[in-house]
Every structure is written in structure tokens, then in C-alpha cells.
Amino acid sequence: MKKDKVDAGFEQLESIASGFRASQVLFTAVRLRLFDALKNGQKNAEQLAKIVGADSRGITILCNALAGLDLIKKHGNSYGLSLLARKYLLTDSPYSQQAIWLHNAALYEKWGKLFDVVKTGKPIQWDEVSKDLQADEQSFARAMASTASFLARETAEAIDLSNTKTMLDIGGGPGIYAIEFAKRQPELKVTVMDNAPTLEVARENIKKAGLLDRIELKPGNALTDDLGASYDLILMSNVIHQYSNEENTKLIKRAARALNSGGKLLIKDFILNPCRTKPIKASLFAINMLVNTEKGNCYTVDDIKAWFKSAALKPSRVIIFQSPTKIVIGRKK
Numbered sequence: 001m002k003k004d005k006v007d008a009g010f011e012q013l014e015s016i017a018s019g020f021r022a023s024q025v026l027f028t029a030v031r032l033r034l035f036d037a038l039k040n041g042q043k044n045a046e047q048l049a050k051i052v053g054a055d056s057r058g059i060t061i062l063c064n065a066l067a068g069l070d071l072i073k074k075h076g077n078s079y080g081l082s083l084l085a086r087k088y089l090l091t092d093s094p095y096s097q098q099a100i101w102l103h104n105a106a107l108y109e110k111w112g113k114l115f116d117v118v119k120t121g122k123p124i125q126w127d128e129v130s131k132d133l134q135a136d137e138q139s140f141a142r143a144m145a146s147t148a149s150f151l152a153r154e155t156a157e158a159i160d161l162s163n164t165k166t167m168l169d170i171g172g173g174p175g176i177y178a179i180e181f182a183k184r185q186p187e188l189k190v191t192v193m194d195n196a197p198t199l200e201v202a203r204e205n206i207k208k209a210g211l212l213d214r215i216e217l218k219p220g221n222a223l224t225d226d227l228g229a230s231y232d233l234i235l236m237s238n239v240i241h242q243y244s245n246e247e248n249t250k251l252i253k254r255a256a257r258a259l260n261s262g263g264k265l266l267i268k269d270f271i272l273n274p275c276r277t278k279p280i281k282a283s284l285f286a287i288n289m290l291v292n293t294e295k296g297n298c299y300t301v302d303d304i305k306a307w308f309k310s311a312a313l314k315p316s317r318v319i320i321f322q323s324p325t326k327i328v329i330g331r332k333k
């Protein structure tokens with residue numbers, strides 16, 4: 001067939017249609033702890049099958065695909081770790097992304113029911129996911145910690161903290177943002193608000209960072225419980241996408257009331273362009289909210305500015321991060 005625009009379009013279509021294959025190869029290997037099984041040296045498929053408790057034909061075909069994807073290396077009939085796997089895919093690597101990929105393996109099962117979700121408008125419940133992948137608040141918090149480690153320091157560095165003494169981190173999860181902000185500004189006292197099981201994970205991280213004296217934990221629901229008061233800064237990182245427009249309006253009004261005059265509210269999230277179709281990572285993340293939540297979505301900068309307006313906050317700055325993440329800042333008069 002003659003190569004023309006139709007062919008290029010078809011290739012794009014085919015890569016969208018087959019994207020699930022490579023994702024599932026990675027998730028299955030992580031779920032089997034196959035990368036950990038290679039940590040101390042090369043193994044053949046028989047040996048690997050014994051270690052991870054799987055079928056040797058299954059492991060052979062899986063490992064060949066993993067090697068084809070350059071996630072592991074093939075040497076004769078044996079397999080070994082690639083540098084990429086050693087850095088990101090081992091349980092005990094300092095850069096380990098294992099928790100987030102296990103979380104994604106669970107999401108994959110939920111996404112597999114997208115058809116039902118779109119037909120009914122109802123999210124998939126956790127008890128519909130394979131037992132070993134069912135996440136509780138603490139495993140979700142650990143997964144959040146592996147992604148937060150990349151962006152938390154950059155976020156703290158992007159904000160002027162010179163006159164900031166008190167901060168509230170709403171939905172602060174594993175505490176990684178609170179830790180980075182506290183490290184950046186030695187006079188800062190931070191309060192992290194989240195549910196109690198999540199805050200146990202935050203406590204472990206804050207203790208490790210030696211910051212228990214400056215970071216306080218406040219269990220509660222920011223939509224209904226007291227937020228405290230007199231904060232110079234309030235952060236909401238990756239929280240608004242769980243909620244509807246109306247819930248976010250309420251949340252932002254509550255946050256605005258808890259700020260000192262001149263205080264700043266930082267909303268950090270996956271932000272859509274005004275057309276709501278791009279960046280593609282944000283419109284696909286909105287699907288993630290569709291399969292997981294009753295009312296969540298991704299939003300635009302203008303949506304956030306409208307919430308600020310209803311809370312009498314003045315939009316002051318938009319910081320563009322690694323796409324599709326943006327920080328939108330509002331200031332209290």
C-alpha cells in the first residue's frame with residue numbers, strides 16, 4: 001500500500017489500541033516482584049518461575065517481552081536487570097516507583113470496566129479489584145510518596161516563603177510536601193490535614209526527616225472539620241480532582257477563611273487547557289477520576305479562578321510545571 005497520511009493515522013490508531021499490552025507486561029512483572037528476583041544476578045526462566053511462584057512458559061514469554069521493552073536484559077537463556085529497572089523497579093531502591101505501579105495495576109482493572117462506568121456514571125469499587133491489589137489508605141499514601149518525591153522539592157523552590165511562618169497542607173497525604181516546605185523555610189510550622197490512617201504514613205516520613213517538632217498532624221475532613229486558622233500559606237496538591245465544581249467551591253471558601261490577610265492559597269493539580277481536551281495526560285487523568293470517584297474531574301485555570309472569586313481571593317500567579325501540572329495561586333486581601 002502507498003505510504004500516505006492514512007498510513008500515519010493508522011499507525012497512531014494502532015499504537016492507541018495496543019497500549020494496554022506494554023502496560024500490563026510491566027504491571028505483571030511488578031506484581032510478581034520479578035525485578036526483585038533478579039536483584040542479585042541473572043536467572044533463567046525456570047529459576048525465576050520457582051522464585052516468583054509462576055509457570056515457566058508464562059515467565060519465559062513475559063521475560064522476552066520485558067527484554068524487548070528494554071526493562072530487563074537477555075543474556076543467552078538468562079535474564080538480568082537493566083539500569084532502568086535497577087533504579088526504579090526494585091522494592092528497596094531510593095527511587096523505587098514500585099508502589100505507584102502496583103497502584104496502577106489496580107487502576108488497570110478499574111479502567112478495564114470503563115465501558116460500564118461510562119454507561120452507568122458509577123465508579124468501580126475497590127472490592128471489584130483483585131484481592132492482592134486492593135489498596136487501603138496507607139498503601140495509597142505510599143504510592144503517592146513515590147510520585148511526590150519528584151515534584152515536592154520543585155514546588156517548594158518555586159514559591160517565595162520569605163514571610164511564611166504557618167502553613168496548612170490540605171490532603172497532605174504522606175507528608176512529602178510538608179517536609180520539603182519545612183526544609184526550605186526553617187521558621188515554618190506546617191500542619192498536615194488528612195485522614196488518620198494516611199497520617200500514620202506521614203508520621204513515619206516526617207520522623208525520618210527529623211521534623212516532628214515543626215510538622216503537626218491534623219486528622220480530619222477538610223470539607224466538614226475545622227481547618228484551624230491564621231495560616232500564611234495553604235497548599236492543596238492533587239486534591240481538587242477528587243471533587244465536583246460545587247465541592248471545590250466549598251473547599252476553597254473554607255481554605256480562604258483559614259488564611260491570614262495577605263496569605264496565599266496554592267492549588268496544584270493536573271490542569272486542562274480551556275478546550276478541556278489537552279494536555280492529553282490531563283484529559284486521560286479525568287478518566288481516572290471517572291472510574292474512581294463519584295464526582296471528580298480535571299479542571300482549567302479559569303475554573304480555579306472562578307472558585308477564587310467566590311472566596312474573595314485575588315488570583316496572583318500561575319506556575320507552569322512539568323505538563324500537565326500547574327500551580328494556581330490566589331491571595332487573600
Ligand SMILES: C[S@@+](CC[C@H](N)C(=O)[O-])C[C@H]1O[C@@H](n2cnc3c(N)ncnc32)[C@H](O)[C@@H]1O
Nearest residue numbers: 144148171172173193194220221222223237238
Ligand atoms: C492524590 S493524594 C495527594 C497527596 C499529596 N497532596 C500529593 O500531592 O502528593 C490526595 C490526598 O488528599 C486527601 N484528601 C482528599 N479529600 C480530603 C479532605 N476532604 N480532607 C482531607 N484530606 C483529603 C486524600 O486522603 C489523599 O491523601
